[in-house]
Amino acid sequence: MDIDILKAKRKSLRAAFTVCCNGISNRIETEILGNNEVNALYKQLLDKFSRLETTQEEISDLILISDELKNTYPQRIFRKPKNIVTNFVKFVHF
Numbered sequence: 001m002d003i004d005i006l007k008a009k010r011k012s013l014r015a016a017f018t019v020c021c022n023g024i025s026n027r028i029e030t031e032i033l034g035n036n037e038v039n040a041l042y043k044q045l046l047d048k049f050s051r052l053e054t055t056q057e058e059i060s061d062l063i064l065i066s067d068e069l070k071n072t073y074p075q076r077i078f079r080k081p082k083n084i085v086t087n088f089v090k091f092v093h094f
Contacts, residue, residue, distance in 0.1 A: 006059045013052040020048050 024041050027033065033041070 017048045
């Protein structure tokens with residue numbers, strides 16, 4: 001798969017994850033949620049995080065196997081996006 005396609009997919013997934021986090025945060029602050037609702041929100045968040053993580057791994061794998069891409073992208077791209085991971089952990093432990 002093309003690196004630019006994966007980067008666009010990652011950008012879209014990051015935006016979706018952020019919107020999901022903000023929506024959950026807003027609901028937590030304004031509503032009283034039951035266990036079923038919390039479980040559903042958790043699964044939704046977990047799904048978005050999992051898809052984002054998979055896409056990041058695909059990007060990293062593609063860069064590792066391509067000498068041209070290895071020289072183009074800095075090593076920092078291999079690290080997980082810190083703020084996304086932090087947000088995920090924050091919401092998992094609410």
